[in-house]
Amino acid sequence: MLYLRAERNASAHTIRAYQHDLQEFNAFLKSKYPRLSMERHHRLVIRDYLSQLHEKNIRRATILRAIAVLRAFYKFLIQEGVTAQTPFVGLPMPKREKRLPRFLTEEDMRRLLELASESKHKWAPRDAALLELLYSSGLRIQELCQLNAEDIDLWSGMVRVFGKGEKERMVPVGETALKRVHAYLEMRSPKGPRGSPLFLNPQGSRLSDRGARLVVARWVHKAALQNNISPHSFRHSFATHLLSRGCDLRAVQEMLGHRNLVTTQTYTHVTAEHLKKVYQKAHPRA
DSSP states (O other): OHHHHHTSOOOHHHHHHHHHHHHHHHHHHHHHOTTOOHHHHHHHHHHHHHHHHHHTTOOHHHHHHHHHHHHHHHHHHHHTTSOSOOTTTTOOOOOOOOOOOOOOOHHHHHHHHHHHHHOOSTTHHHHHHHHHHHHHHOOOHHHHHTOBGGGEETTTTEEEEEOGGGOEEEEEOOHHHHHHHHHHHHHOSSOOOTTOBSSBOTTSSBOOHHHHHHHHHHHHHHTTOOTTOOHHHHHHHHHHHHHHTTOOHHHHHHHHTOSOHHHHTHHHHHHHHHHHHHHHHHOTTO
16 A cells, blocks of 8 residues: 555545455455465466456446456566566456446536525535535545645636646636635635635534535435435536537546546547437427
């Protein structure tokens, strides 16, 4: 885990995922292959482990993550001279499921954001600012919770974000989100010194990922929207709505902080599906 933190600059979330998956693999080894030489039979072991994961009816995305973790682990072992080869060369891998991202319609998003902004609840200013910023900038929930007050420039309308691997990027913020954040900062007490978190919990410390997810879930429930809307759905909505209104794909890639354009291209399929539905409803010969 020290290698992940120091060499690969991995996030706390990534480190927890690697730790969990490696512990699962270690438990499998202890229960089934306590005396087997991994150097001589590691390919057999990996095949057996992947077969066991399939038998448990685990989601394909979870299996693919476990494979990615083990690949990275063996790469580390090779670098350290512990083993000479990886067992994954030529090993058949399951294909990634092609699932379209879940997103809100523009109307549903507008209703949700207006509900929070018009509420008289004590924490409504914070919640409205959080929801608006989440949708306006397409941030990951971890990125949003890590923001400090000085990371958002109310004058230039930009927010400085540290994404995966602590990679820094600048993302524009919409006018409505800037107003909500400004209103929240004006009412919150204490204002806090430089480096203080942007979003606070009732105890006055940084709002956690879990706390932010609860905020989103509460307002989704109040707006009577479908229950499977998550903070990441705001990110999907951000990208989908931009592309459907003609935004350049590479600009969306930059704002989302995607390394690979292929990842961003997922949203072009979403907008294409949307266009097909609109066409089928509107065209007399559809």
